[in-house]
Amino acid sequence: MDAAARIHRAAFDQALPALAGLHTPEADRWFFRERVFPGCLLWGAFDDAGMTGIVAFREGWIDQLYVLPVAQGQGAGTALLQVAQNAFDRLQLWTFQRNWRARRFYEARGFALVQETDGTRNEEKEPDALYLWIRA
Template identity: 40%
Template structure:
């Protein structure tokens, strides 16, 4: 059995590992085209980390997942391929919800595993678009989670 991941604030030195998780997901996902270089993704991640928005999940000292959050908005949530299905994403999402009355995020309509994950964790679809507002120009879905009273 795998040890639980340890969660903590991302450090600047984590940026390459975080960017690799993001880039690897892009490379392994057949329905999305690569529109940003790995270098651009690293710059994007460095900015998120510098803003203090990123929580990482570590296992044996290695980053195995991350969640970027700006207030009530989840900007990104990705887990390394070898750590998926082991509670890493759930732990990151649970941490993001702490002290919040609501959270919101966007995901692609084609991303059925992410959609199922968010719905399992209490997120509800509130809108759909044709993708005009995202870089990939792919249809997306807006999800929201609200704390039960």
């Protein structure tokens, strides 16, 4: 779980630097151990250097999908997403509106925008976007 928390933090901070440092590394590790791991299936992507990406999903939802910045664009995110898509016929996920790279990634893989919010309901108070994928 510690490696998953480190990947999450590195990818999150690179994608959204204005929100960097929102949580401590200890809080990230706690979140993965106590919240993500017990409620989700968790898969990792690996290369010779170790774990490079993670996906955490449960029925109907992708809760986390992060790839280390140095490993992005090499297929790990797509492979991890396909694990979740192979497991379920319908998936939803939230991403932040200004995370255009993530939005393009999901849209290119068949996810459709369902809703945008002003962010008042998320911890970061950041406008977000709900996406949905349904197996054709």
